[in-house]
Amino acid sequence: MNPKPCQLLVHHAGSVVTWDSGTSTQADALVIDQGKVVAVGLESELRGAWNPVSELDAGGGLVVPGFVDAHVHPVFAVGRAEEFDWRAEGVEYLEIAKRGGGILSSVRNVRAASEEDLLAKVRSHFRRMRRHGTTACEGKSGYGLSVESELKSLKVMQQAAEAEGMPLYATFLGAHMFPQEHREDPQRYMDILCEEMLPAVKEQGIARAADIFIEEGAFNATQARRYCARAKELGFALRIHADQFHEIGGTQLAVEMEAECVDHLEALSDGGLEALALSGKTFAGLLPTVPHFLRQKIDAPGRKLVQAGVPYFLATDFNPGTSYTPSLPEVAHFARVRLNLSAEQCLFGMTLGAARSLGIGAQKGHLGPGADADLLVLDLPDLFHFGYAFGENPVVKIVVGGKVQQ
Numbered sequence: 001m002n003p004k005p006c007q008l009l010v011h012h013a014g015s016v017v018t019w020d021s022g023t024s025t026q027a028d029a030l031v032i033d034q035g036k037v038v039a040v041g042l043e044s045e046l047r048g049a050w051n052p053v054s055e056l057d058a059g060g061g062l063v064v065p066g067f068v069d070a071h072v073h074p075v076f077a078v079g080r081a082e083e084f085d086w087r088a089e090g091v092e093y094l095e096i097a098k099r100g101g102g103i104l105s106s107v108r109n110v111r112a113a114s115e116e117d118l119l120a121k122v123r124s125h126f127r128r129m130r131r132h133g134t135t136a137c138e139g140k141s142g143y144g145l146s147v148e149s150e151l152k153s154l155k156v157m158q159q160a161a162e163a164e165g166m167p168l169y170a171t172f173l174g175a176h177m178f179p180q181e182h183r184e185d186p187q188r189y190m191d192i193l194c195e196e197m198l199p200a201v202k203e204q205g206i207a208r209a210a211d212i213f214i215e216e217g218a219f220n221a222t223q224a225r226r227y228c229a230r231a232k233e234l235g236f237a238l239r240i241h242a243d244q245f246h247e248i249g250g251t252q253l254a255v256e257m258e259a260e261c262v263d264h265l266e267a268l269s270d271g272g273l274e275a276l277a278l279s280g281k282t283f284a285g286l287l288p289t290v291p292h293f294l295r296q297k298i299d300a301p302g303r304k305l306v307q308a309g310v311p312y313f314l315a316t317d318f319n320p321g322t323s324y325t326p327s328l329p330e331v332a333h334f335a336r337v338r339l340n341l342s343a344e345q346c347l348f349g350m351t352l353g354a355a356r357s358l359g360i361g362a363q364k365g366h367l368g369p370g371a372d373a374d375l376l377v378l379d380l381p382d383l384f385h386f387g388y389a390f391g392e393n394p395v396v397k398i399v400v401g402g403k404v405q406q
């Protein structure tokens, strides 16, 4: 039988992690055609059956599914490096927010930025993520906090993703914080969120999910209940920030509302953990660089959550105020050290775990036949080395949709 033509042969891998058959050490090559994985196996056998148009030599490196970053705030205009000094002086996150810093300073910058300037910034954020191996991502608005600025943020994020070839799963986060002009009348902002913003975002079809920050100083459980119910009614999936500093009922509400995920969980109680384990549907979004960045002493109970069978993902929470890193390999290191996860659990959480939380686990996050051909070559001798070093980027080759990125 003559070899069949195909688009790309990736060969000379040290090993290939597909998640279809666990961490396979048998395979050292993959066949890709029309942007999809069509076969995984031994190079010697695949060469007999396929005739590739082009080839990629993995140089003995570890081939893994492309990273999916499932919690990202890419729509910001300037960083907040000065707050990093305030933190060194002992000023707390919620105190920074009260001073009009924190999220609200990003809001001022996003509102003031032209669409053109914002687009250039968001594109640069996606490029930084891509260099560290992110081949698809979730992305949130949430630094606009007005109908106009939230719509602008979502539109610009979509344009940036298209321009950079970054598959994007957009989330509306108008309920990130109460904007300055409504701090004295939160009820008014709740009305705007539920009756103006959510319907406008829905009408434009520019976000698949809605998110809310449930926390002291942000939204309480009663406000969140109204917002989540309205978002669900309009057909949005729910992704929720909760239990970051204080447990005020966010996780229980997320489970009750069948949210896709509840993220942070540093202040999660045993009751909250039990609720998540019983649900089995709502993912725990683990963001271990955030407490590091905020100099917090507590971490999410990562290992306990995973052992309890709670579906989970790991993400960067890339944003200017609480986790200024676009790097999932860096997150893996923090997850190993602070959440006590294994290398394999880390890689799973930022590939198939993340993809499943977004409802795209069939096509992304794994490398079985039929999956999107999004993959990375890591300059690592084996999986145990993933997240072992920090401050280094192990990603040496990136393939998105079967195309080798330069």
Ligand SMILES: [Zn+2]
Residues within 6 Å of the ligand: 071, 073, 241, 317
């Ligand atoms: Zn976040």
